[in-house]
Amino acid sequence: MGFVGSSARLPAMKPPLRRTLLSVAAIAIVAVAAVAAFRGRAGRTGEDGAPFALVRRGPLVVDLAEDGEIKPAEQLTIKSEVEGRHAILYIIAEGTMVQKGDLLVELDVATTVDEKVNQEIAVTNAASALEMKREDLEIARNQAASDVELAEQDLAFAREDLVKYEEGEYPNKLDETKGSVTLAEQELEQAREKYEWSRKLHAEDFLSESELKGDELSWRHKELSLATARGNLALLETYTHKRELAKLRSDVRQKEAALDRVRRKAASSILQEESSLRAKEAEFNRQRQKLEKLEEQIAKAKIYAPMSGQVIYSTSNQRPWENSEPLKEGVEVWERRDLIILPTADTFVASTVVRESALKSLSTGMPVRVTCDAIPGKEFSGTLARIAPMPDNGRRWMNPDIKEYPAEVRIDGGVGELKNGMGCRLRILLAEYEDAVSVPVQCVVRVGGESCVWVKTPRGPERRAVEAGLDNNRFVRIVSGLEGGEEVLLVPPLAESAPEGGGPAPPPPGG
Secondary structure, eight states, X not given: OOOOOOXXXXXXXXXXXXXXXXXHHHHHHHHHHHHHHHHHHHOOBOTTOOBEEEOEEEEEEEEEEEEEEEEESSEEEEEOOSSSEEEEEEEOOTTOEEOTTOEEEEEOOHHXXXXXXXXXXXXXXXXXXXXXXXXXXXXXXXXXXXXXXXXXXXXXXXXXXXXXXXXXXXXXXXXXXXXXXXXXXXXXHHHHHHHHHHHHHHHTTSSOHHHHHHHHHHHHHHHHHHHHHHHHHHHIIIIIHXXXXXXXXXXXXXXXXXXXXXXXXXXXXXXXXXXXXXXXXXXXXXXXXXXXXXXXXXXXXXXXXXXXXXXXXXXXXXXXXXXXXXXXXXXXXXXXXXXXXXXXXXXXXXXXXXXGGGGGGOXXXXXXXXXXXXXXXXEEEEXXXXXXXSOOXXXXXXXXXXXXXXXXXXXXXXXXXXXXXXXXXXXXXXXXXXXXXEEEGGGOEEETTEEEEEEOXXXXXXXXXXXXXXXXXXEEEEEESOOTTOEEESSOOOGGGSOTTOXXXXXXXXX
């Protein structure tokens, strides 16, 4: 069931405290007023003096009354985007109508400006180091290309020397040595034949002994020359050729290995210089980004209006338990702190909270009547637009046992009259009946899990179970169990003193 208090308001009080006081006052006022009204209307009391209320039948409006606060339906919240805490140097007066591009707030960022000067020096040094490292990389690349080219040339020469020896020098040397052996063999054969001829001539005394000795000596000399030539040929084929070939082949392998080492060393040198260059580039980018961030922070110290509208300070909308210092020059603000609110539309909403017990009776789309103490005699119509799915835990510090759900009512009209932050009274229409049976809410009590009233009979008040419907905190609708014109006890006895089984109840107190 919904519960409605008195419509009287205490403008100087905050909504939570006002709601508590109004609830207490409402209960007392309703009880007293109901007793007085129904005594006067019914004009009946029991023989023992117990007051009775007449069960009425007719139109009944069931609504839920809540306090609320007027806000723009759509608004833009401007926050501080400067890191850290900074004092306000300038802030535009609240309520000012601004145009897009007007200066709203300026923060003190003198320290950031000093950091920017030092950061510019750091960026210049990083740029110089980066340029030097680029030159070092080019030098390393040129040196590496030169070393590789020299090593490739040495390898090419070694390979050419091997080919030259295998296909030129050695075959030529071998042919030359073999030719010497052949020539020595021919000369030896000639010397031997000459010696044989000289010996025949000497035997016939045609040739002297000395001439014969000379031919014999020439023959022996040719034998020695042939032996020498054959030795040179054997030495060339057995030793000299193998050694020279192994040496040249080894030179080729050494030059190949040297070329591989030079290439690896060159690649490593270039890779090292490239890595150093990337490190310098990263450092330069880091320093430059830091400078850009400082410049961005300095630029964000001046906040301009992104659109036209009326300036509202965020502290004007803060909740009672939020003890933020009002915005003014000299006050320190921090990053992401709400500063200014600019309405983005001419329509308004009313924000409020509803208790958990009322949720089952509420649904979006219900009609709402809105009144404001600041606009007496004027009532605005609206619609219940939203009910939060979760309770507002920030309000539970006042009473941990009460769960209240934020809700929002969209108001029709109000342009030029309603203002942001204006207090209001909301009456949410839960149901409207053209013909309903109703009694004062205090006439119905719960006994044994049933809703009961005490009906006036000739034998005295008797308890009767009824089916109760919605109430408006003054009257409760009786769905079944009573008829219009009957009378019910206005102050029922305590539930625990009532008998569990029906029949007449004990006489009321004072009877």
